[in-house]
Amino acid sequence: MGPGEIPARLCNVAVELLPVTCASVSLHSDGMPVQLGASSAQAAYVTEIQATLGDGPCQSAVESGTAVLARDLTAGRDVLRWPVFAQQATAAGVRAVYSMPLGNDTVCVGTLDLYRDTPGDLTERDLRTARVVAGMMTVALMALPRAEDAGDLGDERWLSGLAVDQDQIYQATGMIMAQLGVGTGEALARLRAHAFAHGRTAVDVAREVVDHQLRFDRDRGRL
Structure with missing residues (x-):
């Protein structure tokens, strides 16, 4: 295991x-x-x-x-x-x-x-x-042990390997901050609100933002 x-x-x-x-x-x-x-x-x-x-x-x-x-x-x-x-x-x-x-x-x-x-x-x-x-x-x-063979990432705990979704949310939040000119809390709230309004998870929306499939704008909150 x-x-x-x-x-x-x-x-x-x-x-x-x-x-x-x-x-x-x-x-x-x-x-x-x-x-x-x-x-x-x-x-x-x-x-x-x-x-x-x-x-x-x-x-x-x-x-x-x-x-x-x-x-x-x-x-x-x-x-x-x-x-x-x-x-x-x-x-x-x-x-x-x-x-x-x-x-x-x-x-x-x-x-x-x-x-x-x-x-x-x-x-x-x-x-x-x-x-x-x-x-x-x-x-x-x-x-739990550290990553077995992570190269330059060997000093990070193995848990970092399970946090890919979280990394995407961080990246998407940063992109929304830049698109809307808002702070971290507001950007994350916008991401969550869009996910809830469309019956999706925050992770799903974050992936679309990171992949440039979804963009938020200052006037309407999103395109």
Whole structure:
């Protein structure tokens, strides 16, 4: 098993140990989740929804450094807190999300996101198990080997090889900044807004910008 397979394997372990339907793991950089692995296509898709919106339980978990438990995305306070994400997630068959921060007491580097197809709480025992799995995930990710033969890139961690999509988002954001004359935050917001408006992911739109298939302009936001 290569290093790139380990995050998804650990997500599968989380699903086996906990009463959840699927799971994903992401690192977070400059407000964008970098998805490293998922136990299913459903988990990968809902994680991409959060990345595209820039909102959702995983974003809140990173900002707070604590577990965020969205127990019911069909009604109540969770819908009020993340209305657009709740609508998109339930449309994808997810009714509850439990986001566990990865890192330590001072630094949150990402999240383990647990998804369930029915609303409800995790028991205290389940929460303890989820925290243990998140701790194991953090240790495993940081202990994985460096790239085996990366030439001049040999000093970069192997995780950099899994962040190609993130690199494209960085590049696309820079291009939108130049096209619109705006700052980083505004450029990323424009990219996300365009992706959401057209029912696509931020990564898909970023690829089109980088490939010069899509250009934003000052008057209309895009061509």
